[in-house]
Amino acid sequence: MADLYCDHGAYGAAAFTATISTTTMTVSAVASGVIGVGSEVTGPGVAPGTRVTAAAAGGRTGAYTITPSQTVAVATAMTSQYGQPIAAPAAALWGVPQDGDGTSASPSTASATCSIDLTGATATAGNTFSVMGASLACVASGATNNQFNAGAGATLASNLAAAINRAGNTVTVAAIAAGWRQGRVQDVVFARATGAVLEIMTRAGSAAYNGLTALAWTGITGMPAAPTWAGGNGGCFGWLTNRLAMWPSAASTRGTYGAMTNTWSWAGNVAAGDRIICRSKKVINLIDTGGGHNLGGPATGTALAPVVLHFDDATQWPADAPEPQVIIDQSATNVGL
Numbered sequence: 001m002a003d004l005y006c007d008h009g010a011y012g013a014a015a016f017t018a019t020i021s022t023t024t025m026t027v028s029a030v031a032s033g034v035i036g037v038g039s040e041v042t043g044p045g046v047a048p049g050t051r052v053t054a055a056a057a058g059g060r061t062g063a064y065t066i067t068p069s070q071t072v073a074v075a076t077a078m079t080s081q082y083g084q085p086i087a088a089p090a091a092a093l094w095g096v097p098q099d100g101d102g103t104s105a106s107p108s109t110a111s112a113t114c115s116i117d118l119t120g121a122t123a124t125a126g127n128t129f130s131v132m133g134a135s136l137a138c139v140a141s142g143a144t145n146n147q148f149n150a151g152a153g154a155t156l157a158s159n160l161a162a163a164i165n166r167a168g169n170t171v172t173v174a175a176i177a178a179g180w181r182q183g184r185v186q187d188v189v190f191a192r193a194t195g196a197v198l199e200i201m202t203r204a205g206s207a208a209y210n211g212l213t214a215l216a217w218t219g220i221t222g223m224p225a226a227p228t229w230a231g232g233n234g235g236c237f238g239w240l241t242n243r244l245a246m247w248p249s250a251a252s253t254r255g256t257y258g259a260m261t262n263t264w265s266w267a268g269n270v271a272a273g274d275r276i277i278c279r280s281k282k283v284i285n286l287i288d289t290g291g292g293h294n295l296g297g298p299a300t301g302t303a304l305a306p307v308v309l310h311f312d313d314a315t316q317w318p319a320d321a322p323e324p325q326v327i328i329d330q331s332a333t334n335v336g337l
Contacts, residue, residue: 004103004274004277005316006102007236007237009081009239010100011097012080014080014081016078017078018064019072020071021073024066026064027064035064036055038052041078043072046070095110097111098246099238099239100238100265105279107235108204109233110233112209113231114227114230116224116226116227118196120153122152122220123138123156127219131185131189136160136169138150161192167248169185169186177208180266204268208234209229213226214226240260240278241257241259277310280320280323311324
């Protein structure tokens with residue numbers, strides 16, 4: 001039995017500069033973080049309870065839709081909190097986790113990463129390339145789900161990055177330890193190509209990845225030694241319940257991601273008898289477009305050793321209010337708790 005930690009919205013904080021005209025917030029600069037749908041916006045002159053209802057591409061600079069209507073005519077320093085993360089991090093957010101493994105009360109600060117130089121490598125149709133056990137097949141051209149196009153050097157690196165990130169993939173990674181989830185490859189990692197170097201990061205931060213072999217292949221010629229993951233550190237789970245699609249495959253639509261729903265983090269292990277200590281003094285805004293929403297935990301634990309959600313009373317996070325209160329604000333009329 002172990003204590004794990006969940007701080008809803010811990011990976012959704014941002015600091016930025018913006019103006020507001022009626023229901024449009026125009027962000028001119030982002031100092032840190034990502035602005036997401038559901039984020040509560042605060043700052044000088046910003047109306048209390050202001051929330052983002054539609055986000056700019058990438059959660060960085062651009063136009064956002066907010067509610068309620070208001071005016072902040074002069075560019076002002078603002079912050080947002082408890083937003084949903086973007087599906088695929090921009091290059092500027094390389095190595096920044098979108099979730100944690102539950103092992104610490106603080107957010108994870110580093111994804112595990114690996115890289116491989118494909119300068120001398122050539123892949124042809126029939127070869128395979130796998131990331132954490134999720135295998136992708138090489139085709140001559142026209143790659144679709146679970147496939148990558150043939151190529152060499154920088155072209156191969158770019159083809160593999162596109163294949164790994166493809167939203168429609170159905171291949172899943174192997175569990176790196178007992179009890180870990182086996183998510184689709186695009187939901188567990190994100191890839192980019194820098195010239196002929198293929199770089200991959202885990203979406204969730206965890207030290208458990210470090211030292212494990214990250215990649216494998218068959219048939220590809222001129223390959224260097226397989227790299228291992230490095231640099232990851234653990235942190236709290238970031239979502240008590242998440243109404244929106246967090247990952248490229250839309251694996252968390254219909255409120256299915258978080259400690260109170262049926263899809264858990266891709267990193268970490270929740271076992272029978274564990275206690276998930278949840279940070280209180282949170283307002284969770286479940287923006288819905290209809291169809292209702294039900295909250296129900298995953299099939300974890302047993303009758304004799306249940307997984308317990310413990311809402312903190314300012315013991316674990318002393319800055320919080322002494323009453324362990326969490327408010328879940330749902331916009332649809334059909335709600336089951």
